[in-house]
Amino acid sequence: MTFIGNLVYVAIAVVGGLQVASGAMQLGDVQAFIQYSRQFTQPLAQLGSMANLLQSGVASAERVFDLLDAEEQSEDPDLAETPTEAHGRLVFENVSFRYSAEKPLIEELSLVAEPEQTIAIVGPTGAGKTTLVNLMMRFYEIDSGRILLDGVDVATMTRHDLRSRMGMVLQDTWLFGGTIRDNIAYGRPDATEQDILAAATATYVDRFVHSIPDGYDTVLDDEGGNVSAGEMQLLTIARAFLAKPSVLILDEATSSVDTRTEVLVQKAMSALRAERTSFVIAHRLSTIRDADLILVMESGRIVEQGNHVQLLAANGAYQALYAAQFAAPVGDEV
Structure with a gap:
């Protein structure tokens, strides 16, 4: 609307100038025009601005009502069960x-993860890898079937009890404003100084903390801007590591670090996986070669399972993923 108003101004100035030059119109008449x-275009411009605000408000209102209409999270059972x-x-x-009801994702999936076993989950984007993890932690409720943790249906446990038994390391790191010591002890507030130091040493945090002037008392900002990725x-x-979960979930934990740091992260994760059941979601197949069991998922189904050697020998979906990452490129003959 402002652009149209400026065009009208230019048109009146040009035509009025010609009229004044020829003596057919007074200069005051041009000014009046x-x-x-x-006065005519200003209300139209305001109306256009109000229409823009109205559209933005309607879109915001839709999101608010979507949230208000969302299904409430189910209550924890009154007589909750706890694994002994x-x-x-x-x-x-x-x-x-x-x-969504019309689009199936995971159908009739069965799986057994034994204690201290490392389960790697691979597959293309949208195959249901992260969804499987979300179901384990009850971020979503399953439509049918059961998930048992140490013989107890997770639906009969409180969410706090269930999630306190699981540790999760995500691709996107999350730190809060506080000291390095506080960030490490977040999952276990009653941890002693010796426990914190032992966890930091086992996961190679102690190496870089000693190079910082304030050591474990270094205050981090919300984004962790004063430490590297x-x-x-x-x-x-x-x-x-300090929280000592019985089930560990690693979701692409090395995808955002450089190669040299990845070696340290891999060693830290190896120490973290010891003596606990681990689920590793990975796109880099080099990080899961030593897994006890590798699950290949496609469209919510487990299409292959076995260890690295067995799946390569099967010459199936896993072998195709492996070849796509590690096969040497073949140049076209000129």
């Missing part, structure tokens, strides 16, 4: 789940 055009021992044995029995990842691994 300009004033009238401004924390071995970390996880069983999926005919689990089905879909985000690799150091942030090591801090999150140390936090999970």
